[in-house]
Amino acid sequence: MRESGGARAWRWLREHAVVIAAGLVVLYLLIPIAVIFFFSFNDPQGRYNFTWQGFTLEHWGNAFGIEELTDALLTSLKLAVLATVIATIVGTLMALALVRHNFFGRRLANFLIVIPMATPEVVMGAALLSFFLILGTFSLGFQTLLIAHVMFCISFVVVVVRSRLIGFDRNLEEAARDLGATSLQTFRLVTLPLILPGIFGAAMLSFALSIDDFVISNFNSGTTVTFPLYIFGAAQRGIPVEVNVIAMILFFFTVAAMGFATWQQRRAEKMASVRPEQEAGAGMPAGVPAAT
Amino acid sequence: MKRRAVPYLLLLPGTAWLLLFFVVPLYYMAELSLNSGVVGELEFNWNWDNYNEALSLYDTQFIRSFVYAGVATVAALLLAYPLAYTIAFKAGKWRNALLFAVVAPFFTTYLIRTLAWETILFDESPVTEILDALGLAPEGHVLATSGAVIAGLTYNFLPFMILPIYASLERIDVRLIEASKDLYASAAQSFVRVTLPLSAPGVVAGTLLTFIPAVGDYVNAQFLGGVGNRMIGNVIQSLYLTQSNYPAAAALSFLLMALIMVAVFVYIRFAGSEALMGEEAV
Numbered sequence: 001m002r003e004s005g006g007a008r009a010w011r012w013l014r015e016h017a018v019v020i021a022a023g024l025v026v027l028y029l030l031i032p033i034a035v036i037f038f039f040s041f042n043d044p045q046g047r048y049n050f051t052w053q054g055f056t057l058e059h060w061g062n063a064f065g066i067e068e069l070t071d072a073l074l075t076s077l078k079l080a081v082l083a084t085v086i087a088t089i090v091g092t093l094m095a096l097a098l099v100r101h102n103f104f105g106r107r108l109a110n111f112l113i114v115i116p117m118a119t120p121e122v123v124m125g126a127a128l129l130s131f132f133l134i135l136g137t138f139s140l141g142f143q144t145l146l147i148a149h150v151m152f153c154i155s156f157v158v159v160v161v162r163s164r165l166i167g168f169d170r171n172l173e174e175a176a177r178d179l180g181a182t183s184l185q186t187f188r189l190v191t192l193p194l195i196l197p198g199i200f201g202a203a204m205l206s207f208a209l210s211i212d213d214f215v216i217s218n219f220n221s222g223t224t225v226t227f228p229l230y231i232f233g234a235a236q237r238g239i240p241v242e243v244n245v246i247a248m249i250l251f252f253f254t255v256a257a258m259g260f261a262t263w264q265q266r267r268a269e270k271m272a273s274v275r276p277e278q279e280a281g282a283g284m285p286a287g288v289p290a291a292t
Numbered sequence: 293m294k295r296r297a298v299p300y301l302l303l304l305p306g307t308a309w310l311l312l313f314f315v316v317p318l319y320y321m322a323e324l325s326l327n328s329g330v331v332g333e334l335e336f337n338w339n340w341d342n343y344n345e346a347l348s349l350y351d352t353q354f355i356r357s358f359v360y361a362g363v364a365t366v367a368a369l370l371l372a373y374p375l376a377y378t379i380a381f382k383a384g385k386w387r388n389a390l391l392f393a394v395v396a397p398f399f400t401t402y403l404i405r406t407l408a409w410e411t412i413l414f415d416e417s418p419v420t421e422i423l424d425a426l427g428l429a430p431e432g433h434v435l436a437t438s439g440a441v442i443a444g445l446t447y448n449f450l451p452f453m454i455l456p457i458y459a460s461l462e463r464i465d466v467r468l469i470e471a472s473k474d475l476y477a478s479a480a481q482s483f484v485r486v487t488l489p490l491s492a493p494g495v496v497a498g499t500l501l502t503f504i505p506a507v508g509d510y511v512n513a514q515f516l517g518g519v520g521n522r523m524i525g526n527v528i529q530s531l532y533l534t535q536s537n538y539p540a541a542a543a544l545s546f547l548l549m550a551l552i553m554v555a556v557f558v559y560i561r562f563a564g565s566e567a568l569m570g571e572e573a574v
Binding site: 018019021022025026028029030031032033035036039049050051089090091093094096097098100101103106109112113115116118119120121122123124126127128129130131133134135147148150151154155158208211212214215218219227228231232235239243244247248250251254255258 | 296298299300302303305306307309310311313314315316317318320321323324371372374375377378379382390392393394396397398399400401402403404405407408409410411412414416417447450451500504505507508509510511515525528529532533538541542545546548549552556
């Protein structure tokens with residue numbers, strides 16, 4: 001018996017319900033980004049950029065024309081670069097210790113790394129401010145921001161680099177040593193290139209966390225203004241459209257960086273997957289990628 | 293002897309940083325919460341009244357924060373699961389594009405994303421008009437309601453829910469699901485008995501990663517809510533930064549942290565601890 005059109009449509013809907021729901025969620029995720037993008041071309045008549053008034057490219061042309069905003073952005077970039085460099089180095093060393101060594105206090109170290117990620121930002125910000133206020137040695141400003149940003153980035157670096165190290169095939173290092181490499185050479189020529197995508201990913205995450213941070217910065221910035229702090233301050237008196245423009249520039253820049261990171265990761269995976277074919281004779285089916 | 297020192301040397305800088313700038317500050321905040329007096333003449337005298345006052349003055353905001361965060365977490369779970377499931381099992385060549393869509397909001401600044409919601413829910417916006425027509429926007433307003441704040445919280449922390457669920461779904465051995473179908477389980481049965489339990493670690497990690505930042509958040513309440521939607525984060529923020537009432541603010545922060553820890557502990561007891569500790573959340 002043939003189904004009626006309505007019944008067929010209903011069946012199709014039921015079969016694809018999950019995918020349809022997923023599509024709607026994707027829309028939900030992307031709509032605000034589209035709004036930010038479109039409103040970067042808006043030509044608001046009053047101070048508020050909330051309703052569509054007309055198309056203009058003026059604000060893209062004037063992207064860096066508001067001095068306070070550009071200064072805030074530069075402060076954020078400087079802060080993010082410094083925090084990323086410090087957190088990535090320090091966090092990578094911690095990850096190496098935690099994965100490569102068995103030592104007394106390992107669980108405690110793991111706990112110390114998890115706890116900041118499970119603490120709400122407002123508590124972290126408030127605690128740091130209490131500390132700075134009572135101690136009195138640090139004047140609130142760029143230095144306290146840097147301290148705070150490195151602090152909340154470290155845990156994320158450790159988690160990302162550790163996951164890369166756990167999937168690491170240690171036979172590659174043994175092979176290097178069998179071939180006469182010193183431990184330093186092994187680290188530089190084998191270990192580092194293979195975990196580099198992990199380190200790079202961790203650095204990107206740190207950078208994103210730092211440049212985006214508002215809550216902790218709000219507590220510890222003194223009179224220093226970062227990009228998010230500028231937006232917060234401007235929100236009361238109306239946000240200039242240039243903020244949307246800069247947000248979109250940051251967005252496209254991040255997308256490009258992600259693309260680069262993916263490309264690098266593929267390269268590293270290719271490098272590591274030379275191995276399975278060589279080992280095919282040793283009982284491992286060919287084509288099984290090295291554990292990643 | 294020298295080799296045994298290696299891990300400690302590697303750990304030293306990071307551990308020192310976390311101890312000095314995370315653990316020690318918590319101690320200072322605890323001390324501050326037991327002070328009395330105003331700025332300039334603060335005095336440590338085990339002043340537990342700060343805690344009594346915090347609870348009696350701001351109990352509404354405490355309860356509101358946990359309710360908002362709870363509702364946002366459940367909403368995020370309901371939105372995240374179908375998407376995570378689709379990415380893991382049905383996306384095919386679209387997988388990377390969908391994963392990109394999930395993390396894309398992170399590439400725009402948090403405050404701007406929240407402000408975008410202010411634009412979307414603004415009084416004369418199309419979305420508000422649709423909601424109004426459906427009778428969901430009393431008096432034509434969406435902004436400055438609990439709904440707007442919860443929607444913002446749900447949106448901002450949704451990727452934290454999607455990614456761990458996706459990660460645990462993706463790791464499932466598809467043969468287990470096939471086996472259940474071979475044993476005559478219906479699609480629904482095989483989902484409830486096999487897929488769902490196997491994705492539990494992701495659900496547990498995702499709910500924690502959504503709930504914890506949502507409870508402490510004050511940006512959404514600030515931009516999308518009104519006076520009647522202030523959360524505990526707003527109170528802590530204003531006591532610290534505008535009223536300089538440090539002892540009360542410190543007591544509130546400590547209470548918040550303690551309450552979250554209790555909630556997380558109860559939840560993990562209830563949901564199974566291996567899900568959290570055995571997993572590296574994201």
